[in-house]
Amino acid sequence: MANMINVFQPALGERELAAVREVFESNWIGRGARTDEFETGFARHLGVGRQHVTSTNSCTEATFIAMELAGVGLGDEVVLPTVAFVGSGNAIAASGARPVFCDVDPRTLNPTVAHVEAVLTPRTKAVLILHYGGYPGDVVAIADLCAERGILLIEDAAIAIASRVDGRPCGTFGDMGVWSFDHGKIVVTVDGGMLYVRDPELAARAPKLAYLGMEQKSGYDQALRARTRWWDFEVTSFSRRSVTNDVLAAVGNVQLSRLPEFIARRREIARRYDEGLAGLDGLLCPPPLPAGHESSYYMYWVQFEGGVRDEVARDLYERGIYSTFRYPLLHQVAAYGSEAVLPGAEAAAAATLLLPMHQALTDADVDRVIEAVRDRVSGRRRERILALKAV
Numbered sequence: 001m002a003n004m005i006n007v008f009q010p011a012l013g014e015r016e017l018a019a020v021r022e023v024f025e026s027n028w029i030g031r032g033a034r035t036d037e038f039e040t041g042f043a044r045h046l047g048v049g050r051q052h053v054t055s056t057n058s059c060t061e062a063t064f065i066a067m068e069l070a071g072v073g074l075g076d077e078v079v080l081p082t083v084a085f086v087g088s089g090n091a092i093a094a095s096g097a098r099p100v101f102c103d104v105d106p107r108t109l110n111p112t113v114a115h116v117e118a119v120l121t122p123r124t125k126a127v128l129i130l131h132y133g134g135y136p137g138d139v140v141a142i143a144d145l146c147a148e149r150g151i152l153l154i155e156d157a158a159i160a161i162a163s164r165v166d167g168r169p170c171g172t173f174g175d176m177g178v179w180s181f182d183h184g185k186i187v188v189t190v191d192g193g194m195l196y197v198r199d200p201e202l203a204a205r206a207p208k209l210a211y212l213g214m215e216q217k218s219g220y221d222q223a224l225r226a227r228t229r230w231w232d233f234e235v236t237s238f239s240r241r242s243v244t245n246d247v248l249a250a251v252g253n254v255q256l257s258r259l260p261e262f263i264a265r266r267r268e269i270a271r272r273y274d275e276g277l278a279g280l281d282g283l284l285c286p287p288p289l290p291a292g293h294e295s296s297y298y299m300y301w302v303q304f305e306g307g308v309r310d311e312v313a314r315d316l317y318e319r320g321i322y323s324t325f326r327y328p329l330l331h332q333v334a335a336y337g338s339e340a341v342l343p344g345a346e347a348a349a350a351a352t353l354l355l356p357m358h359q360a361l362t363d364a365d366v367d368r369v370i371e372a373v374r375d376r377v378s379g380r381r382r383e384r385i386l387a388l389k390a391v
């Protein structure tokens with residue numbers, strides 16, 4: 001359908017194209033200066049040392065590397081909310097550890113510290129949380145709990161690139177954090193990810209795990225001076241190839257410089273939705289952010305009472321508006337073998353719908369979505385009143 005409004009959409013333009021052209025013309029498209037610049041820029045954005053971050057070709061790869069650095073494996077349990085990305089579940093299961101799913105608050109879709117604590121056992125080696133919709137959630141209390149119990153905390157900050165609590169960036173509260181720059185995220189490199197590792201020794205291993213576990217014996221210049229070969233290497237782990245390249249990093253450098261502008265626009269859109277959808281019977285907007293919390297406004301989600309969510313989604317589609325739900329509950333995915341019953345998440349997953357949210361939306365687009373939801377919800381209300389009168 002022409003003129004459809006997307007749920008997620010990247011904001012890529014002439015500046016990104018010019019940066020790519022420059023890389024093409026340099027004849028060096030692999031990992032190089034642009035990638036270094038991207039890692040340095042991202043570390044600066046987080047306020048951490050450059051040596052603590054490693055770029056990857058996806059956030060999922062970064063999560064796999066995080067599991068390896070965490071040393072989780074057979075006999076271990078890793079706790080994660082059931083409202084989580086499938087790549088997180090896979091990274092845990094592939095390590096040999098057992099994914100243990102915890103419930104979430106039905107309004108924020110984030111786990112509280114109590115939800116996490118309820119499923120800890122002596123076998124829990126790590127906890128992995130995400131920041132739903134870009135809302136930081138209970139990350140401070142969960143980080144404290146993990147530190148107290150000697151459990152590693154890994155933050156999936158894929159959609160929390162600008163989320164903070166009291167000025168501290170999400171992704172840096174735990175031992176490791178991962179971010180995504182895939183086609184649907186806020187800062188886009190087409191595909192890509194980033195890994196933050198707090199411990200300096202573990203952090204130093206990350207780039208090796210991201211590149212075949214290879215260790216070059218000496219650099220070009222050094223080998224020339226010593227009259228040895230520069231192509232000899234050792235293998236320190238049987239790793240995959242998870243690195244990114246200068247073409248994608250060049251896009252990332254431009255995108256990262258535009259992040260404040262992206263977040264400001266997203267905040268405006270969230271306000272417009274909040275105002276336009278306020279006070280509607282049977283519809284809940286996202287709960288207000290607690291004091292000191294900043295969101296990336298990656299998602300704008302609404303919740304419908306009365307089991308009409310799926311109908312509304314189909315209705316919106318007919319009016320040229322895409323909507324969706326993230327993230328389908330992992331404890332209900334057969335492959336993970338969970339038998340948990342998680343009522344908060346199950347209620348949320350049945351009622352929640354993500355409305356279009358991206359920085360390219362115009363005010364007119366947002367108003368079109370608001371009008372469609374309002375029509376639908378007030379229409380329901382009328383039907384219900386008529387039905388009541390008929391009884």
Ligand SMILES: *Cc1c(COP(=O)(O)O)cnc(C)c1O
Binds near residue numbers: 085158180192
């Ligand atoms: C998109 C996403 C990921 C995965 O990112 P990729 O770069 O596509 O691997 C992980 N976690 C969350 C919460 C996401 O939304």
